[in-house]
Amino acid sequence: MKWETRLHFSAALLATATLAVLPLLGSALGLARLLALPASLAGWLASRTVELVTGYAALVLVAAAMSLSLRLRTRMPLPYPRGSARAIHMVLGTLPLAAVYLHTCGNWGVHLNRALLNCFLLAVFVALTGKLAENGLLRRLAALACTARGERSAATVAAALAAKLAAQAPLSAAPGVAARRVEVQRLAGLERQLRAVWPRLHLLLVAAMLVLVAFHVLGVYFYP
Numbered sequence: 094m095k096w097e098t099r100l101h102f103s104a105a106l107l108a109t110a111t112l113a114v115l116p117l118l119g120s121a122l123g124l125a126r127l128l129a130l131p132a133s134l135a136g137w138l139a140s141r142t143v144e145l146v147t148g149y150a151a152l153v154l155v156a157a158a159m160s161l162s163l164r165l166r167t168r169m170p171l172p173y174p175r176g177s178a179r180a181i182h183m184v185l186g187t188l189p190l191a192a193v194y195l196h197t198c199g200n201w202g203v204h205l206n207r208a209l210l211n212c213f214l215l216a217v218f219v220a221l222t223g224k225l226a227e228n229g230l231l232r233r234l235a236a237l238a239c240t241a242r243g244e245r246s247a248a249t250v251a252a253a254l255a256a257k258l259a260a261q262a263p264l265s266a267a268p269g270v271a272a273r274r275v276e277v278q279r280l281a282g283l284e285r286q287l288r289a290v291w292p293r294l295h296l297l298l299v300a301a302m303l304v305l306v307a308f309h310v311l312g313v314y315f316y317p
């Protein structure tokens with residue numbers, strides 16, 4: 094079973110991301126004093142050199158996550174195993190949260206900085222919650238259709254169920270089977286809708302984030 098289709102894998106990533114973002118959220122909600130970093134550490138992190146280092150570190154991690162999508166789409170010789178490219182992408186995509194927290198010292202920023210941070214966080218959370226919901230649906234579908242857990246799509250689960258019922262003709266007449274089939278169709282429809290929305294939204298937010306990062310970096314050098 095592929096890692097990225099395991100429910101607990103995406104749940105663990107979402108929990109990690111939520112924990113990583115709590116201090117940032119806390120300071121945005123005015124709990125800064127409660128969650129503040131020690132003054133000496135915050136002062137050091139806010140120095141220009143360290144801000145540049147943490148900013149570029151976040152950008153390198155974002156670029157590494159993006160290189161995984163190249164791995165999925167092209168035959169470019171990249172040093173990642175093809176089978177686990179999505180799972181590695183999900184882990185690498187979550188890591189910049191830590192770098193960004195150190196980079197911002199827990200400040201949400203203003204104007205374009207704020208827009209950048211919002212886009213970045215939304216891109217990560219849309220992907221994590223989308224994947225978690227998708228995996229939950231696939232797991233439920235697989236249980237209903239009694240197929241191996243971890244099927245890659247609802248269509249394959251529905252096809253597996255249809256093939257099973259065709260092979261066991263008396264089963265398809267058994268009470269409850271028709272209801273199960275209807276439920277499988279309903280969940281498969283839901284999964285299709287989910288897949289039609291979250292990856293596009295994820296990609297859109299990543300694209301917006303890249304534009305904002307470009308302005309952010311230009312701003313740092315031209316309007317220091």
Ligand code: HEM
Binds near residue numbers: 155166179182216217
């Ligand atoms: C800032 C970090 C991230 C960046 C820059 C990023 C970037 C991208 C890009 C460019 C794609 C499009 C790939 C394509 O269509 O060829 C993509 C797809 C994807 N991303 Fe991310 N991503 C990030 C974080 C995450 C996280 C945290 C997850 C965790 C769930 C994730 C899960 C996915 C998945 C599963 C796909 C494939 C969607 C599909 O099946 O069509 N990404 N990402």
Ligand code: HEM
Binds near residue numbers: 155
């Ligand atoms: C994922 C990428 C990035 C995100 C989400 C991000 C986000 C932010 C945010 C929200 C702030 C404002 C913090 C505050 O008000 O205290 C900030 C400041 C800063 N960033 Fe970034 N940043 C990123 C990448 C970079 C990169 C690549 C550089 C390198 C040039 C950089 C350099 C700086 C500097 C020097 C500051 C302090 C000056 C200022 O407030 O404009 N950042 N960043």
